[in-house]
Amino acid sequence: MSQYRTFTAADAVEYARQYGGVENPESLVESQEIGDGNLNLVFKIFDRDGNSRVIVKQALPYVRCVGESWPLTLDRARIEAEVLQIHGQYCPEYTVKILHHDPELAVMVMEDLSHLAIWRGEQVKGRDYPQASAQLGEYLAQALFHTSDFYQHPYQKKAEVIRFTNPELCDITEELFFNEPYEVHERNGYPRALEPLAASLRDDDELRLRVAALKHRFFSHAEALLHGDVHSGSIFVGDNTLKLIDAEFGYYGPIGFDVGSALGNLLINYCALPGLMAPREAADAREKRLSDVRVTWQSFADRFLTLTAEKSRDRALAWPGYGAAFLRKVWCDTLGYCGTELIRRTVGMSQVADIKTIEDEVMKVECVRQAIALGRTLILAAEHVDNIDALIARVRQNG
Structure with missing residues (x-):
């Protein structure tokens, strides 16, 4: 310029x-x-x-x-x-x-948001903001519904897809989410002790096929104007408020990508908490984080369904029951992208404070191991985890 x-x-x-x-x-x-x-x-x-x-x-x-x-x-x-x-x-x-x-x-x-705090830092310190998850779910529902085919006129939607074509930033996402963690790559950053686990990701044919499908949907499913980088480091929180920032990765993509990224970062913190706190405190904080996961999804899903029933402008998409059917597809995508977020934040380049703050190296390796295992489980089992209760159960089984 x-x-x-x-x-x-x-x-x-x-x-x-x-x-x-x-x-x-x-x-x-x-x-x-x-x-x-x-x-x-x-x-x-x-x-x-x-x-x-x-x-x-x-x-x-x-x-x-x-x-x-x-x-x-x-x-x-x-x-x-x-x-x-x-x-x-x-x-x-x-x-x-x-x-x-x-x-x-x-x-x-x-x-200026100086009166607020970055949510990731607060989670690492063990500070709870019980209203934040419902507010995040509301943000996701409102932003994504109103920029989707349910609400936008097809002419406007097609023009907006062009306006927000973002190939360079999408290329970064495509590499960091769907390629590099499943390859031998110089930018990967997992602990050396986990090399056998990282190698198993590279050699898992079923996993690679499902990651390929998630990447293909990221390429081709222009469902709504995404934030593109919804994680707890891009969210400011206060006693009764929340603000999203840093949307430079925004583009028209699959709704489940934003929702899955949000849940994935909550679950990264869940996996890291045993390395950040004493056992009893970590157990209590983990329950709060699972509550955040539940409330974020439920707040998003409830509001999105309400909006499809009350504000859908397309006559076909407004047909009773279609909103719920579409949300089922979003749920499956959400679980898959949640899994890729867990893996890219632990195996790949984009390490986060939740893990990096852990001082005990043995505990850090164990927390990273849990996050990778959970990510893999969610990618592979996305079509078989029926609802938020089943997701919480899977997380508990992971350890």
Whole structure:
């Protein structure tokens, strides 16, 4: 892009003065870069009194930890901003507010969420937010229903699929979810002691066939405008609120991918908890995490079914019973993608704090082993796990 330049801290302040929507723009005087800066620059903008007011986020043209050999499209910043704006239209309570975005500079200004905490970090610390799972389910139902064929006119839907075609970011997902964990690959990051288990994934013909089918559906099932990266590190929580951020992987794909990613991250934490806490505390926290899994799915499913009954615009899809039949398909997809999330977060490149925070190496290996085994089970058994109760039972059997 001809106008693109990488922002400095001073650039971020000046940009926030122009587009942050604060009453006195000149009161914004300082910025602090936050986050790892691997894919994006993220600046928190402060006023003279030291209060953080808005966030300025700019996409980088490559993965910084790898270098220019892994280039990234700057158009992902437009996609992220517009996905969040659309999701915010239908679920403003639980979507970060985008105040401004400029596709030429690949930059956006959004509301500051400093009063909230990242859900993954809170889970690692053992802090419970009992309302968060229902709110996440509500977000998923509202955002995904309203961008699906149930609600969108076919002309609009087809145009939106083109608008949100996101091949470069989808390619990252396709590699990290469906290819690399099932291959010998330099970016994989599992403990050396689990090499036999990792090798068994590579050699399991039935597993590889089911992963191939999940990848094929990711390619071809343009069911709704996905967030594309729903995990507990992209969710802010507070005492009675929740906000989704970081939708740069958004595109039109299978609804079960977003829901499965959400459940998969809850189950990663479930598997990690024995390495993060004393036995009794871990047992209690595990029960809370299973409750989160149950409530997230039930909240999503109940609201989605209600919306199909009350707001479906397509005459055929509005026929009584079709919403429930479609949700059964979403459930099977959800379980499969949940399994791939568990495996890619433990075998693949994208390791998470739930596992990395475990200090006892023997316990870490055991927690990773459980997560891999659960992921494999869910991929293989997706068509035979009938409901959320059966899923919870399978998780308990896994150990």
